[in-house]
Amino acid sequence: MYLYLLVIIPLCFLVKFLSKTSLLHIIKKWLRLLEDKCYVYQFYKVPQFNHNMQENQLYRKISTYLNSLPCVENSDFTNLLSGNKPSDINLVLDTNQKIADDFLGARIFWINEKDENGLKSFVLKIRRTDKRRSLRPYLQHIHSKFDEVEQRRKEVRLFVNINGEFNGNRQWISVPFTHPATFDTVVMEQDVKNKVKADLETFLKSKQHYNRIGRIWKRNYLLYGPSGTGKSTFISAIANFLSYDVYNIDLSKVTDSSDLKLLLLQSTSKSLIVMEDLDMYLCNNSTAVSFSAILNFMDGIFSCCGEERVMICTMNSKDQIDPTVLRPGRIDHHIHFPLCDFNAFKSLASSHLGLKDHKLFPQVEENFLSGSVLSPAEISEIMISNRSSPSRALKLVISTQQSNRKLVPSRTSDKIETIHSNTEADLAPKYPLWLSKSRSVRPVEESDESDKCTQGLMKSKSVRPMVESVESARFGKESVNELRKFYGLIRIKSSRKKSLDFDASEK
Numbered sequence: 001m002y003l004y005l006l007v008i009i010p011l012c013f014l015v016k017f018l019s020k021t022s023l024l025h026i027i028k029k030w031l032r033l034l035e036d037k038c039y040v041y042q043f044y045k046v047p048q049f050n051h052n053m054q055e056n057q058l059y060r061k062i063s064t065y066l067n068s069l070p071c072v073e074n075s076d077f078t079n080l081l082s083g084n085k086p087s088d089i090n091l092v093l094d095t096n097q098k099i100a101d102d103f104l105g106a107r108i109f110w111i112n113e114k115d116e117n118g119l120k121s122f123v124l125k126i127r128r129t130d131k132r133r134s135l136r137p138y139l140q141h142i143h144s145k146f147d148e149v150e151q152r153r154k155e156v157r158l159f160v161n162i163n164g165e166f167n168g169n170r171q172w173i174s175v176p177f178t179h180p181a182t183f184d185t186v187v188m189e190q191d192v193k194n195k196v197k198a199d200l201e202t203f204l205k206s207k208q209h210y211n212r213i214g215r216i217w218k219r220n221y222l223l224y225g226p227s228g229t230g231k232s233t234f235i236s237a238i239a240n241f242l243s244y245d246v247y248n249i250d251l252s253k254v255t256d257s258s259d260l261k262l263l264l265l266q267s268t269s270k271s272l273i274v275m276e277d278l279d280m281y282l283c284n285n286s287t288a289v290s291f292s293a294i295l296n297f298m299d300g301i302f303s304c305c306g307e308e309r310v311m312i313c314t315m316n317s318k319d320q321i322d323p324t325v326l327r328p329g330r331i332d333h334h335i336h337f338p339l340c341d342f343n344a345f346k347s348l349a350s351s352h353l354g355l356k357d358h359k360l361f362p363q364v365e366e367n368f369l370s371g372s373v374l375s376p377a378e379i380s381e382i383m384i385s386n387r388s389s390p391s392r393a394l395k396l397v398i399s400t401q402q403s404n405r406k407l408v409p410s411r412t413s414d415k416i417e418t419i420h421s422n423t424e425a426d427l428a429p430k431y432p433l434w435l436s437k438s439r440s441v442r443p444v445e446e447s448d449e450s451d452k453c454t455q456g457l458m459k460s461k462s463v464r465p466m467v468e469s470v471e472s473a474r475f476g477k478e479s480v481n482e483l484r485k486f487y488g489l490i491r492i493k494s495s496r497k498k499s500l501d502f503d504a505s506e507k
Contacts, residue, residue, distance in 0.1 A: 042131050044124040054265040054305065061146040062122050066110055067092050068149050071099050095120070103138045106130035156239055159247045161254070161263050171259075171266045177246055179236035186237050187230060187347045187376055192335065199333065200242060200310075207308070217307040220298065220330060224279075224315040225337030228377030231314045234337070235274055244310065245271045251281050257293035261302050269306045279315035282325065291322075299330040340376045342368045345397075348376060352383035353390040360394040364401065372401035 048059045072078055072091045079092040093099065095114045100107060109125035126135060158177040183193050203219050210217040223231040239246050247267045254260050267273065281287045282294070296302065298311065318326060318334075326334070340348075342365045349355040379397055386393035 040128045041125050042128050044126075045121055046124065047121040048119060049266070052265060053262055055268060057268070059120075059122060061142055062110075064149050065142045065145050066099065066101075066112075066122075068145070069099065069101060071101065075099050103141060104134050106134040106138075108134070108138060156243055157245045159245060159267070161247075161249055163253055163255075171263050172247065174245075177236075177239060179233075179240070181233045181236040182240055183237050185351065186234055187344055187351070187380075188234070188337070189343075196238075196333070196335070197241070200238065203310070204242070204308075216304050218303065218309045218311060220311045220313075220332045222313050222315065222318070222326065222331045222334045223337060224318045224334070226316060226339060226375060228375030229337035229339060230376055231337050232276070234335075235272070235312055235314075238310065238312070239272050242270075242272070242310070246274060247271055248274045248276070251275065251278075251287040251289060251294075254287060254289050257289055257296075260289050260293055260297050264297060264302050265305055267306060267309075270308045271306075271310075273309060273311040274314075275312075276314045277316070278313045278325075279317060279321055282322070283320055295324065295330070298325075340368075340374050340379055344376055345379060348379050348383060349390075349394075352380060353387060353393060355390055358390070358394060360391070360398065363398055364394065367398060367401035373404050374401060 046059050046062055047056055050056055066072065067090065072093055075093060075097045077094040077097055079094050081090045081092055082088065093112050095112055098109060098111045100109050102108070106126065107130075111123040111125065112120070113123055114120050156177040157174040159172040159174045161171055162173055183197055186193065199219070207217055223234060225231060235246070238244075245268060247263075249260075249263060251260075254263070264273070278294075281289075282291065298313075303309075313331070315321065325331070345364060345368070346361070349358070349361075374397075378400065382396050382400065383393045386396060
C-alpha cells in the first residue's frame with residue numbers, strides 16, 4: 001500500500017509540473033502527429049478569389065464561421081481586433097495557423113494559408129472515413145451559422161479601391177460604415193424621400209420580375225447639385241436603409257479599363273456602387289479610364305457580374321454631360337439637390353436647434369426671396385457651432401445671407417453711374433426720331449417715350465454689355481424694373497436738353 005502511494009504521489013507532482021510548462025504541449029503535439037500518420041486524410045482548398053479574380057463567397061463565410069469558434073483561442077497565434085463597439089474585442093485567426101472543429105463525431109481541421117503572391121486561402125483537412133458522411137452536412141452547417149452571425153452583426157462596411165500593386169491582386173480595403181444618416185434626418189423634400197424609399201422597397205422585392213423580363217437586377221441613380229447640398233449624406237441614408245455594403249470607387253486610382261472591370265468583379269451582391277464627382281472625370285478627362293469604359297461599367301456586359309446592386313453617381317451639374325451617359329437604362333432616376341431655400345432652412349432649424357418658429361424667421365425668408373444663396377452645409381455648420389444659443393445662430397445665418405446676396409446694394413450705384421455714362425456717350429450724336437416731328441415733349445407722352453427709351457437702351461450696343469452684366473449678376477425682378485424706370489428718366493431728361501438745344505440752333 002505504501003509502495004503505491006510512493007509511486008502515485010510523485011506522478012501527481014510530475015503531471016502538475018508538466019501542465020505548467022510547455023512539455024505537456026509538446027507531448028500532445030507529438031501524439032497528434034503520430035495519430036495523423038495512422039489515418040488517411042483528404043484536403044480541400046478554398047481560395048479567396050476564383051480564377052476570374054472574383055471574390056469567393058464561400059471563403060468569406062468560412063472566415064466568419066471560424067473566427068466565431070471558441071477554439072480560435074487555442075491556436076498558437078491569434079489577432080485581437082476591436083469590434084463595432086469600444087468594448088468589443090474580436091479574435092481573428094492569423095495566417096498559417098491551424099484549428100480543429102468537431103462535427104457529428106468527425107474531427108475537421110482548418111489551416112489559414114497565404115502564398116508568396118499574397119493570396120489567402122483556407123485548407124480543409126478531414127479523414128477519408130468521415131468525408132462521405134460529414135462533409136456536405138458540415139458545409140451546410142457553415143452556411144447556416146454564417147447567416148446567424150451576419151444577422152447578429154448587421155454590420156455595413158465601406159470599401160475603398162486601392163492600387164493592386166501594393167496588395168497583390170486585392171482591389172478593395174474596408175472599414176466599418178458607421179454613418180448615422182437616415183431618411184428621417186436627411187433634409188430634402190418629403191415627397192422626393194417618399195418616392196425614393198418606395199422605389200427601393202419595390203426594387204428589393206422585384207427579383208422574379210427582373211428575371212422574367214430578362215434584365216439585370218440593379219438600379220441606377222444620379223444625384224446632381226452644387227457642393228454641400230447633401231448628396232453624400234443621402235447615399236449614406238440609402239446604405240443604412242438597405243443595409244448594403246458601400247463600394248466607393250476613386251477613378252483617379254484606376255489605371256486602365258481592365259482595372260475598372262476587376263473592381264466590379266471583386267464587389268459583392270447586395271451592395272452600393274458609388275462614383276462621386278463623375279462630371280469632373282467626364283469633362284476634364286482627369287482619369288486614365290476611357291469614356292467608353294465608364295459607360296460599359298455603368299451598363300455594360302460586366303454589370304451582370306452580381307445582382308441586387310444599386311449604383312449611384314454624383315455630379316455638381318449635368319448640363320455639359322453627354323446625353324449617352326444620362327439615357328434611361330444607365331440612369332433610372334435623376335434626383336436634384338438644390339441650394340437651401342426657406343423650407344429647407346426650417347427643417348434644419350427644427351432638427352439642429354429644435355425651433356418650429358422664431359421672430360427672426362420672416363427676416364430669413366425675406367433674405368431668401370431677395371436672392372441670398374447658401375448651401376444646407378453652410379447653414380448646418382452655423383447651427384451646430386451655435387446650438388447652445390438659437391437666437392445667435394439665426395442672427396449669424398442672417399448675416400451670412402446678407403454677405404452672400406445675389407444683389408449687393410453697395411455695388412448698385414456704381415453700376416447705375418457706369419450705365420448712365422455709357423448711355424450719354426452712345427446717344428450724344430443721335431436724335432430721337434419723334435423730335436423730327438415735334439419740337440417739344442408733351443407731358444402726356446412721357447410714360448410712353450420712357451418705355452421706348454428703355455427699349456432703345458436695352459438694344460443699344462454700348463449698353464448691352466452692362467445689361468448682360470446685370471443679368472449675369474442675377475438681379476431680382478423688382479430691382480431690374482426699378483433700374484429700367486431710372487434709365488427712362490435719365491433718357492427723358494437728356495432728350496429734353498437736346499431738344500432745347502436743337503430748337504435754339506434752328507432759330
